[in-house]
Amino acid sequence: MTYYRRLPPFDYLAPKSIGEVSFLLEQHKDDARFLAGGTLVLHQMKERVNVRSCVIGLKGVAGLDIITFGKSTGVTIGSMARLQDVADSEEVKKKCPLLATVCGMLGTPQIRNRGTLGGNVAMRFSTSETLPALIALRAQAKLMAEGGERTVLVEDLYKEMKGGNLLMDVHISALPPGAGVGFEKFAVRERFDYATVAAAVVVQMDGKTCRDITIGLGGVTLPSMRPKAAEDIMKGMMVTREVIQKVAETAAEVGHTTPDVMFSAEYKKKVLRVVVERAVKKATAT
């Protein structure tokens, strides 16, 4: 058994355009992997996990890091936009505060300065704060795949995104005015650890009644990150303490937790209920 310090040998390639990326993928196929912010790829390769002989660095690809806004269409964030840039963007803060908040709280300053939104989303770790938030925002992801570009919901990425696909951008439609948002994360070290469990909630209210609600769960298996059964409990209902409790209980039932090094699946399920309840309360308080 060996404990490695050094990275294994590989070739670093730096395409300048999507076309060049496409070409390299065709050439190297399974021998290549993408390098976005580096926080995952280098970590894994140092541990000899997912080693490839070719690494395609995306930082030089034109246009991948741009953040654009449409008055009615919402915000589109290029996959190579750094998390800290998303958090600092005045427009994102104004038009999509939930995303700005989550990008600004994920990890640490160093991670946010290099980590990209696209890289973070493409990792598909439900313990990363961005995924639950993007799911709650019903965000869409544009993929470059074989045969061209396609758009899928972020919540479906786990089944729609295949190896070799490139995540190009994430699009969040403009929220109607008065939408309420809430986010709650549980971790042993709040400003350092990934979420043990988390919940992101976006609601649209008609007075005290909930017109629409979307929930994104963190720290659960990918297919169970969107607890529609829990959403259905609150849609069209007057929001009371009991309703919120039921939403949280249902979310904890359908959100599938798995054990990790520190906590059992049962404990995580209990805390999942708590974070959903707290996030819904925050969202409906606005």
Next chain:
Amino acid sequence: MSRESLIGKSLPRIDSVDKALGRAKYAADMVLPGMLFAKVVRSPYPHANILSVDTTEAEKLPGVKAVVTGIKDTPRGAVFGIIPHTRDHILLPYEKVRYVGEEVAAVAAVDEDTAEEAVDLIKVDYEPLPFVLTAEEAVKEGAPLVHEHRPGNLAARYLVDEGNIEEALKNSDVVWEKTFTCDVASHALPEPFTAIASYEPSGKFNLWMQTQCPFQTRQGLSNTLKVAPSDIRFHSLPMGGAHGGRSDTPPGAFIACLLSRKAGRPVQVKMTREEVEDCMRDKASKLWTIKVGFKRDGTITGRDIRMLLECGAYASSAIVELWVPLLIDEVLWRAPNYRYYADLIYTNKTISSMMRTRAHVGPMSMDVCFDQMSKELGIDPIELRLKNAVLLNEVVPSKSVVTSTGLSESIVMAAEKAGWKEKKGNMGPNRGIGIGSGNMQSMFYMGFRSGSTSFIKFNDDGSCTVFTGNCDLGQGNQTMFTQIASEEIGIDMKDIKLCYGDTELCYQDPGNYSMSATVVSGNAVKKAAQDAKRRLLEMAADILDVSWEEVEMRGKEFFVKRRIGKGRGVKIGEVCRTAFKRGKPIFGFGDYRARVDYSDFGIDIKEPYNEKTYGQKVTAYSFGTTAVEVHVDPETGKVTVERIVAVNDCGTVLNPLLVRGNMHGQINFMLGHGLTEKNVWDPRTGKKLTSTFRTYKVPTANETPMIEEYFLGIPDPDGPYGAKEGSLGFGCGLHGAISNAIYDATGVWAYEVPITPDKMLNLLEEKNRTK
């Protein structure tokens, strides 16, 4: 001497500037000319026979300069262990491996890339054996034996039996009994383990590596390499933290030496973070069952303690953990009848050793006991503690005498400063306050190393160099020694250079072991400085033609008191040069032998304390109490410590700036070990799963509570200027304080460490179920 005293002054550390500039060269930064880079082949099995090791392919790889295996290169009969009874560690084994990550072979190559490639070419044939991962499993009938010659996996046993505990408990009005547990905790040290060995043709080894005690580590290497100690030189260098985790002779150093000798070039063995966590040292888990007898009036009649301590695959210095909890417990609370029965148990896990938060379960158990018993007996908890607190000059079960203590004062002060009386029961839902007391030793018996010798040489310009065998792990020893020398001699700190921790240049010293730096090494420096001062005064007196008692020194000048304004003075440079001319160069020599009983320490599997082993076990004891405010989230179980009031009985505070910082470090460790740091092993493979800073949850700045520190300043008769160990003792009660605070907040008792959120939630749910 009435120039402004340095004692009690907050002075920055003398080594801080270099570290702030990034100039300080740690072992992990050093590159020697021609240095080779090593990589170690490690066992993937927790327990296995080594059948064969094939290095032929690795040796052929271009760039590989030396390969060593236990089978070919380990001298037979060379075993490491800090006491003869537990000499059980072959540093590069040739027959068996006993934990995942144990060393089997190693390669030295021209760069690390090549070494990593070479190590993958070494083929080892193992025969996996059944393994055992917990002390409770290891003591069961039929459990796999980690060491064949140790039935029941018992490495060693410590037994103290004073008075008649059975009678005492029978005749008590109340007997309180509980079991406490603490998990294996890790040091998680910043600087990766690095050992650079450079072998000379003369047969001498040079070492640059992190060690708390160069002379001890050298002795272990001498025994295992079968080379005279003086043929091994440890060089002095700054170190990236130790906290107990660098107190042994580690295999990495042994391997670096073997490779260097074979290759004829310097060799660096450097470990990754995960490698250090799996293969260096941890702190043993403990199962602590305690019975305490009380009279109605609150007096303790006796204590009966049974401890199961797990040391991992080899006894290492965890053996010391057998008796340290006793040394701590016996000087905190009186016990006319006392039984302490402690077993050290082998398991197939990472080796355990010293840890600055050692033995906290002991103080924790008594602090919980007092709070629980205060209810049952109807006596105020503070009063109950004060009633049983060991007092000054009391003789304790080992027949040690406590020669300075501020325990009672620290309890009263912590409670007062924290507003404990007003806040207890009144802090609102889910908030609570608790207190806990602790203790730590300055210098326990260490054979002929129970003392330190310091030497000072004066240069012709009036500056001097102080030699001390102790090293600096970052606590501030360099500054302390320089401060003491400056205080005694009277010259500025900047005119005093320090040569420390070099085994060739310095006299031997116990090192940072048994917290001896202040009382032992500090006293030796003080004596040497006093000696040097006397010689300076005598030489100046000779020059000025008076007797030395008439000479005064200020700044760099010596003058005659009764001739002020009338006669000439002489500067220190001239005194030193004259001294040379007269064949009497100025030096200072100081030896300090610790006031401990040079008797057998009593590690004997058969006999409890008796006439052979009674005696002063420790020179000075430090005490302290912490009051802790916690918030418990009732839905997630997360325990957050929000405020700590710490009262430190560390004698005279030589340098408050430094001691304050050291206290914060102790609090940080105690909080981590108490609330968030949990180690997990895979029961199927025996591999540790918590080997990174991400999986092993050490606290960050965001987990730091508000801390207020107070010092009692009660001088110790032995310590230099009355100072004694400054940053461990006060904090050892923190886990008891947390447990008591949790009860105040929630009505639930926690008897285990760490109290992670899931454990706390379980306890809360259990309480709600039984309501």
Next chain:
Amino acid sequence: MKHDIKLKVNGDVYALQVESRRTLLEVLREQLGLTGTKEMCNKGDCGGCTVLLDGRAVLSCMMLAVEADGKEILTIEGLAGKEYQLHPLQKAFVDHGAIQCGYCTPGFIMSAKALLDRNMDPTPDEIKRAISNNICRCTGYVQIVEAIEAAAKEMRGAK
């Protein structure tokens, strides 16, 4: 695969040839001899390898050297003025006892520099947030936060 790159480190431009797999940390420490930036965990967990890249705090162990081509890098060695004149942060760390073993110190100082370059009047909470990635085992963080506050005060005063 080898790459020819130019790194501007502490004001000096270095023309280097690096393998694809070399991290920025390795190049700084081993090719440029700048060992002030420390290797602690090598996995991005501890902040010990923090440097400023175009003014932002980044983990040099989690960055390929080739991706730093053309960038401006500031390491701990680049903070002090001529003749070791300490930067206010360095001075404050020394004066406030914030350095014990000192191994984590460069990482903390660079994280703090990144903070103070943007916000010279941070609250204690903002300071703690800025040093979230930096692990220390010796100091318990209290004197580190005090030092950063003091440095910020001095830098505000000097302005």
